[in-house]
Each structure stands twice: as structure tokens, then as C-alpha cells.
Amino acid sequence: MTTANMHDWLNQHGDFLYRFALARLRDPHLAEDVVQETFLAAIKSPSFAEQSAPRTWLTGILKHKIIDVMRKNVREIAASDLMTDTDANMDEFFDDAGHWEEKPLAWDMPENALEQQQFLGVLQTCMDKLPTKLAQLFLMRDIHETENEEICKELNISATNAWVMLYRARMGLRKCLEINWLGVN
Amino acid sequence: MLSCKQSSQLISQSLDRKLTKRELFSLKLHLLICKYCKRFSQQIHSLRVAIKQTVASIEANDTIKMPSSAKNRIVELVDTYRQQP
Numbered sequence: 001m002t003t004a005n006m007h008d009w010l011n012q013h014g015d016f017l018y019r020f021a022l023a024r025l026r027d028p029h030l031a032e033d034v035v036q037e038t039f040l041a042a043i044k045s046p047s048f049a050e051q052s053a054p055r056t057w058l059t060g061i062l063k064h065k066i067i068d069v070m071r072k073n074v075r076e077i078a079a080s081d082l083m084t085d086t087d088a089n090m091d092e093f094f095d096d097a098g099h100w101e102e103k104p105l106a107w108d109m110p111e112n113a114l115e116q117q118q119f120l121g122v123l124q125t126c127m128d129k130l131p132t133k134l135a136q137l138f139l140m141r142d143i144h145e146t147e148n149e150e151i152c153k154e155l156n157i158s159a160t161n162a163w164v165m166l167y168r169a170r171m172g173l174r175k176c177l178e179i180n181w182l183g184v185n
Numbered sequence: 186m187l188s189c190k191q192s193s194q195l196i197s198q199s200l201d202r203k204l205t206k207r208e209l210f211s212l213k214l215h216l217l218i219c220k221y222c223k224r225f226s227q228q229i230h231s232l233r234v235a236i237k238q239t240v241a242s243i244e245a246n247d248t249i250k251m252p253s254s255a256k257n258r259i260v261e262l263v264d265t266y267r268q269q270p
Contacts, residue, residue: 006263010256016244018251023243032255039259043266098188103221109231120239123232127239141201142236148201159202167197170229177232 034065126176138169
């Protein structure tokens with residue numbers, strides 16, 4: 001067997017796999033790394049030559065590599081910066097009586113293709129502003145729809161901690177969108 | 186009676202777990218009288234939809250290519266692997 005098909009696969013599917021990874025990991029270097037690991041895993045696989053739908057097969061491998069990276073990244077935060085000042089962090093959103101410090105403003109959701117593009121652009125910027133690991137936990141939950149119990153088991157955190165983290169991520173994103181999306185309109 | 190802080194926490198958690206009947210009841214009650222939390226709830230739900238759209242839009246963006254340096258590195262690694270006995 002030659003490496004020729006692997007080269008073909010890289011040409012035909014490399015960019016697709018890269019975008020797939022980039023959309024989820026949001027880091028070009030991490031995206032390159034997981035695509036590289038995917039090709040290495042593929043060539044080491046005994047069933048490599050029998051694949052009739054290489055893109056599907058490679059994407060399947062890639063998904064696992066992406067989730068591994070997310071787990072690793074998120075696991076690092078679990079203990080340290082999350083448990084501390086959980087409530088202190090929320091103080092910027094609520095007063096002592098639990099009322100909104102700044103009341104959520106009404107947004108217009110995008111109504112046409114152009115606005116939709118702009119909205120997604122702003123959302124992208126806001127995702128980038130979230131602490132990376134928080135963003136990844138959030139992506140694990142909201143894109144992969146990884147079950148909460150599974151996340152907790154993986155990260156060795158309690159369900160309560162996971163809810164707090166996800167709550168924080170959503171609060172941060174919402175606030176950022178409010179500032180920037182309203183700014184666009 | 187829930188505060189807005191508690192209510193916003195339950196709204197977020199409702200995306201991650203099934204709320205108890207009691208929680209659901211107090212949340213619904215709060216949402217009836219609090220337009221800000223209601224707004225918050227709608228926004229948090231549209232956020233989830235929008236996030237999925239950003240992923241789809243990056244995936245569909247043909248102008249994003251893997252850097253050729255990375256491609257070359259992969260080719261080298263694959264070839265090296267293959268040359269091993």
C-alpha cells in the first residue's frame with residue numbers, strides 16, 4: 001500500500017476537516033493539531049484501505065480528537081478558577097436583593113441574511129472574549145450536546161459546578177452580545 | 186418568590202437539566218410578572234440556536250483553508266510512518 005491515497009485525502013478533505021475543527025475549538029493551532037492527529041490515526045488504522053467514504057470516516061476520528069482536547073482543556077479549569085468567587089463574579093449582574101443591576105435590553109433578532117451575518121460575527125467575537133476553557137465547556141454542552149452527567153464525570157466536577165460554569169458562560173455571552181449587537185443596530 | 190438572580194439561574198439550568206415541578210412553577214410565576222427575566226430567557230434560548238449557526242457558517246466557509254505549512258507537516262509525518270518497517 002502507498003501513501004498516495006492519504007495524500008489525496010489530505011488534498012480533498014484537509015480543508016474541510018480543518019474548518020470542522022476550527023469551528024469547534026476556535027484556535028487555529030489546536031485545529032491543525034487535531035487534523036494532524038486524525039491523519040496519523042487514520043494511517044495507523046488497519047481498516048484504512050477499506051474506507052469507501054473517507055470523509056465520513058475521517059470526520060468520525062476527528063470528532064473524538066476534538067472532544068479529547070476539549071476535555072483536557074476544560075479539566076484544567078475545573079479545580080482552580082471556577083469554584084472560587086463564583087458569587088462575587090455574579091455581583092456585577094445583580095444587586096444585593098437579587099434584582100438585575102442592569103436590566104436586560106430588548107434585542108432585535110436578525111431579520112435578513114445580512115443582519116444574520118453581522119449577528120454571527122458579533123457572536124463569534126463574543127465567544128472569543130470568553131475565557132477559552134469556559135467557552136469550550138460551553139461548546140461541549142451546546143454544540144456537541146454532551147450530556148451534563150457525562151461532562152461532570154469527565155471533568156470530575158459536581159453537577160452544581162457544571163451548572164454554575166455554564167451559567168457564567170451564558171451570562172457573559174449575553175452581556176457581550178447586548179453591548180455589541182445593539183451597537184451594530 | 187424568586188429573585189431575578191435565582192430566576193436567571195433556573196433559566197440557565199433548564200437548558201442543562203430537567204427542573205423540578207416546584208422550580209418550574211416558581212419560575213413560570215416569576216416570568217409572568219418580570220419582563221426582564223422573560224427577555225433574558227428568550228435571549229438565552231436564541232443564543233443556543235445562534236451558536237450552532239456560527240459553527241455551520243465556519244464549516245461552510247470555503248475561503249478558510251488549512252495553512253500549507255500544516256499540510257506539508259502532515260504529509261511528512263504520514264510518509265515517515267509509512268517508511269517504517
